[in-house]
Amino acid sequence: MxxxxxxxxxxxxxxxxxxxxxxPKSVGGKSIEPSDVAKELQPEQWQRMLPKVKAVALGLxxxxxxxxxxxxxxxxxxxxxxVIRLRLxxxxxxxxxxxxxxxxxxxxxx
Numbered sequence: 001m002x003x004x005x006x007x008x009x010x011x012x013x014x015x016x017x018x019x020x021x022x023x024p025k026s027v028g029g030k031s032i033e034p035s036d037v038a039k040e041l042q043p044e045q046w047q048r049m050l051p052k053v054k055a056v057a058l059g060l061x062x063x064x065x066x067x068x069x070x071x072x073x074x075x076x077x078x079x080x081x082x083v084i085r086l087r088l089x090x091x092x093x094x095x096x097x098x099x100x101x102x103x104x105x106x107x108x109x110x
Contacts, residue, residue, distance in 0.1 A: 011049075011056040015040055015066065015086060023088055031069055031087035057086050064089060064097030
């Protein structure tokens with residue numbers, strides 16, 4: 001897997017496939033556990049996969065594509081600890097995440 005592009009990340013793909021099953025209407029109502037994603041990707045060594053799943057989830061949350069929750073409430077991506085769940089963001093959450101991003105400088109080198 002050499003090419004890096006949108007949605008070619010197997011972890012990202014697995015997160016969204018699991019969410020599609022949990023939340024078929026994509027309304028951000030149902031959440032999944034990061035461990036479920038890790039177990040699907042590496043059933044034998046899912047504990048080792050878990051930090052990678054969480055790291056990908058964090059990146060997606062920063063892009064407004066995912067919401068990380070703890071006890072049902074969205075958490076600050078920079079300061080959460082412990083058990084978290086992943087769900088699709090509401091439109092408000094997507095807007096808030098995008099508003100928090102630094103402005104994108106257009107460049108031709110991607």
